Amino acid sequence: MKIVYFAWVRERVGLAEEEVTPPAGVADVAALVEWLATRSDGHRAAFADPARLRAAVDQAFVPLDAPIAGAREVAIFPPVTGG
Amino acid sequence: MIRIIVSADPIDVAAELARLEVPEAGAVATFTGRVRGDDGVETLELEHYPGATERALEQLAQDACARWPLAAATIVHRVGAMTPGERIVFVGTASAHRAAALEACAFLxxxxxxxxxxxxxETVAGAARWVEARAGDTAAATRWAS
Known part of the structure; x- marks a missing residue:
């Protein structure tokens, strides 16, 4: 599964994207974020406060409790600030 | 007729306005957002999610067309580096009458x-920081929820 990061999440993780294979028990975005946080100090810093995170699965916005089964691309980012 | 552009190029408001002036449009409403220079902002950078951003804008325009009788809807959003006074975003709607055009423009x-x-x-006094989302923006968006 491809994970993509944006804005300060990308900066703290230190990567724009990465390919990962989460363990079977990781069923939703929140669990994925928790698992990703263990990958490096940067990941941990980026995901320290899940309330500040938003997500998209296969390029569609979803809440953090959305399932990730079958997802090809999961994006994790801060609340959007366009316009 | 939906037109969605996400680009680093400057926004040509006159050209976008002309495209909205289709024969059946008795009313054209537009909104232009510009980079504010208050608080000492020197530069503003816009990051986006290529593919997903365009899809989200297309979906918004389709939602507007389902809700109001629009002859045309345009969203142009800049990305990349900008300076105060530059245009960040242009939204335009065309309809037979003003109410639909004005409401759809505000919705978008x-x-x-x-x-x-x-x-x-934004970069202020040489230091860059990510802009925080504003609660007022969420409130403005949710008034269209019904």
Whole structure:
């Protein structure tokens, strides 16, 4: 599964994207974020406060409790600030 | 007729306005957002999610067309580096009458602020920081929820 990061999440993780294979028990975005946080100090810093995170699965916005089964691309980012 | 552009190029408002002036449009409403220079902002950078951003804008325009009888809807959003005074976003709607055009235009810019993946980073006195989302933007977007 491809994970993509944006804005300060990308900066703290230190990567724009990465390919990962989460363990079977990781069923939703929140669990994925928790698992990703263990990958490096940067990941941990980026995901320290899940309330500040938003997500998209296969390029569609979803809440953090959305399932990730079958997802090809999961994006994790801060609340959007366009316009 | 929906037109969605996400680009680093400057926004040509006159050209976009002309495209909205289709024969059946008795009313054209537009909104232009510009980079504010208050608080000492020197530059503003816009990051987006290529593919997903365009899809989100297309969906918003389709939602507007389902809700109001629009002859045309245009969303142009800049990405990359900008300076105060430059245009960041242009929204335009065309309809037979003004109410639909004005309401759809307000709907599009309100919802764009919360539903489209863009992130602003501003530089003040040489230091860059990511702009925080504003509660007022969420409130403005939710008034269209019904």
């Amino acid at each position: 810019i309100d919802r764009l602020k919360t539903d489209a993946p863009f992130w602003k980073r």
